[in-house]
Amino acid sequence: MTTHTMSPGRTENRAPRALATLRPLVVDVALPLGSYYLFKDAFGTSTFAALGWSSVLPALRTGWSLARERRVNALAALILAVNVVSLLLSLLTGDPRLMLAKDGAVSSTVAVGILVSVALGRPMMTAGMKPFVLRGDRAREAAWERLASGRAAASGDFLRRERLFSLIWGVALLAECGARVVGAYTLPVETMVWLGQAVAMAVLTATALISGAFAAGPMARMVIGEAEAGVNGVGAEGNSSLAGSTHK
Numbered sequence: 001m002t003t004h005t006m007s008p009g010r011t012e013n014r015a016p017r018a019l020a021t022l023r024p025l026v027v028d029v030a031l032p033l034g035s036y037y038l039f040k041d042a043f044g045t046s047t048f049a050a051l052g053w054s055s056v057l058p059a060l061r062t063g064w065s066l067a068r069e070r071r072v073n074a075l076a077a078l079i080l081a082v083n084v085v086s087l088l089l090s091l092l093t094g095d096p097r098l099m100l101a102k103d104g105a106v107s108s109t110v111a112v113g114i115l116v117s118v119a120l121g122r123p124m125m126t127a128g129m130k131p132f133v134l135r136g137d138r139a140r141e142a143a144w145e146r147l148a149s150g151r152a153a154a155s156g157d158f159l160r161r162e163r164l165f166s167l168i169w170g171v172a173l174l175a176e177c178g179a180r181v182v183g184a185y186t187l188p189v190e191t192m193v194w195l196g197q198a199v200a201m202a203v204l205t206a207t208a209l210i211s212g213a214f215a216a217g218p219m220a221r222m223v224i225g226e227a228e229a230g231v232n233g234v235g236a237e238g239n240s241s242l243a244g245s246t247h248k
Contacts (some may be wrong), residue, residue, distance in 0.1 A: 098186050100192050103200070104180030111173035114166050123166035133220045143226035152221045165215035172207040176200060 091248045117124035147158040179199050183192050 070231040096189050100184035100189065100196060101181050103196060104177040104184065107173045107180065107200075108177035109175055111170045111177065113168035114173070118163050118166045118170065121163075123163050125166040125169050126162055129165060129216050133216065137227070139227040139231055140223050143223045143230055146230075147222060147226055154226065158219060160223050161215045161219050165211050165219070167205055168215065172203055172210075174201040179203075196222075241242055 114124045130144070134144060143152075147154040147155050148162075149155070150159070152158070174197065180196050183195060183199070187195065
């Protein structure tokens with residue numbers, strides 16, 4: 001009977017990965033929600049002011065990401081622009097319900113941008129999904145390029161699933177927008193503050209699972225298979241040409 005021991009290096013690597021996965025959840029959901037109640041209950045600010053201050057952090061985080069990466073990410077830039085415009089409009093009107101509805105406006109604008117990018121053949125969500133598939137592996141990067149360029153046998157299926165990934169997210173964000181806007185103008189503000197975040201997390205979790213099962217997961221398997229074929233010296237192109245020669 002053999003026992004499998006986990007190396008210390010692998011154990012140490014899992015902790016930073018887990019923290020990296022949870023960081024967006026903390027920054028985009030937990031901190032804004034917590035800061036809302038801090039400003040309103042501890043500092044005694046108005047509902048509108050508490051909503052305004054709690055909305056600043058996500059906008060700052062997006063701007064910092066743009067500055068840190070030193071290149072324009074279409075999705076990050078779109079989110080930042082909508083956040084800034086929504087905050088300015090909310091400050092002019094002073095309506096707390098508009099402050100809540102602006103989150104729906106962010107979702108809908110991003111959703112439309114994603115769907116347009118799919119129609120143009122440049123799926124916007126690929127930029128966010130690609131690092132999780134490649135994991136910094138050069139063989140996977142080369143495999144991705146072969147699949148994306150149409151030079152691999154599985155390129156057709158790969159490109160279809162790439163578009164499907166963004167399509168799923170675009171439709172899901174539109175649905176989230178509808179739920180947020182309806183809730184903002186029909187439910188009490190205090191209820192919608194936490195319920196809006198709950199709806200967002202439920203939609204994001206369900207969308208991540210669905211898009212992973214039908215798009216990102218199969219794409220990752222194709223990339224791994226193509227990378228292994230490349231390491232063995234026979235890429236998908238070589239396999240297809242070899243198969244063609246044997247049938248002659």
